[in-house]
Amino acid sequence: MTTDPLAILREHQLKATGGRLSVLNIIAERGAAISQPVLEKMMGSEVDRVTLYRILRVFEEKGILHKIIDLNGTANYAMCSSSCNEHEHHDEHFHFNCTQCQKVYCLNDLHVPAVKMPPGFKAEKVDLSITGICKHCS
Numbered sequence: 001m002t003t004d005p006l007a008i009l010r011e012h013q014l015k016a017t018g019g020r021l022s023v024l025n026i027i028a029e030r031g032a033a034i035s036q037p038v039l040e041k042m043m044g045s046e047v048d049r050v051t052l053y054r055i056l057r058v059f060e061e062k063g064i065l066h067k068i069i070d071l072n073g074t075a076n077y078a079m080c081s082s083s084c085n086e087h088e089h090h091d092e093h094f095h096f097n098c099t100q101c102q103k104v105y106c107l108n109d110l111h112v113p114a115v116k117m118p119p120g121f122k123a124e125k126v127d128l129s130i131t132g133i134c135k136h137c138s
Ligand SMILES: [Zn+2]
Pocket: 063, 064, 065, 066, 080, 081, 084, 085, 088, 089, 090, 091
C-alpha cells in the first residue's frame, strides 16, 4: 500500500480533508503505531476530539488503519497491510509493545506460526502480542 495520504484517500473514495490528511501524515512518518492520546496532542487544535474519533473510525472501517490495544489498554493505530479492505482486515502479524517508550510496533516481517484449532473451535481473531524493549530503547 502507498503511504501517500492523498493517494490513500483517493483509493478509498474519501474526501481529502485537512484532518484526514494530517492523521495519515503523522502515522506514515512515525514508523510505529500511535496511541490515540498522543495523536490527539499532535493534532492540536486542528480537529476536535469527536472529529478525530470519526476520522479514526472511518479509516478503520475502510481498511486503512488497524487498532491495537496496548499494555495500558489504550487504543493505538497503525497503517494496514495492502490486503486489508472495507470488508475485512488482514493484520495477522505480531505487535511489539515496548515497556520503555510505550510504543507499539507492527512486526510485519516476522513469521507467524500456523495456529491449529481443536475440532469445533473456529478462530475469528488472533491477537499476537509481544512485550519487551524495542531497538530504540535497548
Ligand atoms: Zn487492516
